[in-house]
Amino acid sequence: MPSAPSGSATPPRSTPFTEEDWTNVDGDIPPYQRSKTLAERAAWQFVEEEGGGLQLSAVHPVGVLGPLLGPDDPPSLRLVRRMLEGGVPACPPFGMGYVDVRDVADLHLRAMTHPAAAGERFLAIAGHSLRLLDIARVLHERLGERAAQAPTRELPVWLTRALGIVNPELRLLRHQLGRDLDATSAKAERLLGWRARPIEDTIAETAESLLAHGIGT
Known part of the structure; x- marks a missing residue:
């Protein structure tokens, strides 16, 4: 969630x-995360001080999943790709929210056209937070x-912290370990x-799309 709270802060x-x-x-x-928040605060300040008749709404999706439009490799889908490829032998112990890219697009359209959206911020999440093991x-x-090849177990917090000493990816997660960063829409x-559609459907359709494009095989 770009300008909603970061779990590390x-x-x-x-x-x-x-x-x-x-x-x-x-x-x-x-x-x-810092840049996203500063950019949004600047946008709200601009509308308030110099916007004239402009109206602003902000949409904040959590982790975005969903089918591909083409054979590219977007960063937001790399977790699912790596699970399919066997690149995640065990799941780091934390949870966060996810949402379908198609539902994010729908919320953007509603925020642009619905009178009640003017001047409001909206979080986009499907259901509640999921542990990485839930996705697997x-x-x-x-x-x-x-x-x-998808993982079947979750690492203990202490071991993940220890591995973070030598693994930069795990080190970046140090403040999230053991936590479930939940949100509400x-x-x-x-x-x-x-x-939002059921996130289980989104996860499955994400994987199907990756495999159809030869990604994750």
Whole structure:
């Protein structure tokens, strides 16, 4: 969620993130998340001070999955690709939200055209957060032998931290380990009538699309 809270910059919590939450740009977060938040704050400030009659709405998707449009290799799908290829021997222990790219597009259209969207921020998530192991389980259940290389176990937090000493990818996850970064799209559902499709369908269709394009085989 680009300008909603980054897990590395917020204390642990038991309630889902909402549109009232913002990334702490002074926290220990990657430059990408910081830049997204600063850009959005600048946009809201511009509309307030110089926008005249302009209206602004902001849509914040969580992890975006979904079928490919072509044979490229988008970063947001690399987790699923690597699971199919056997590149994830075991899952790091954390959870986050996911949403279908088609539902993100639908929410953008609603935010542009629905009168209730003016001046509002919207989170886009399908259901609740998923552990990486949950994604792997969906792949096994929906694709069978074609997902035989997907992981079947989750690493303990202590071991993941230890491996992060020598593995830069795991080191980047250090603040998320053991946490489930959940969010809610209740606002988009209430104001705009938006509904996300089941994320299990999205995961399966993502994998099917990757395999159809020769990615992940």
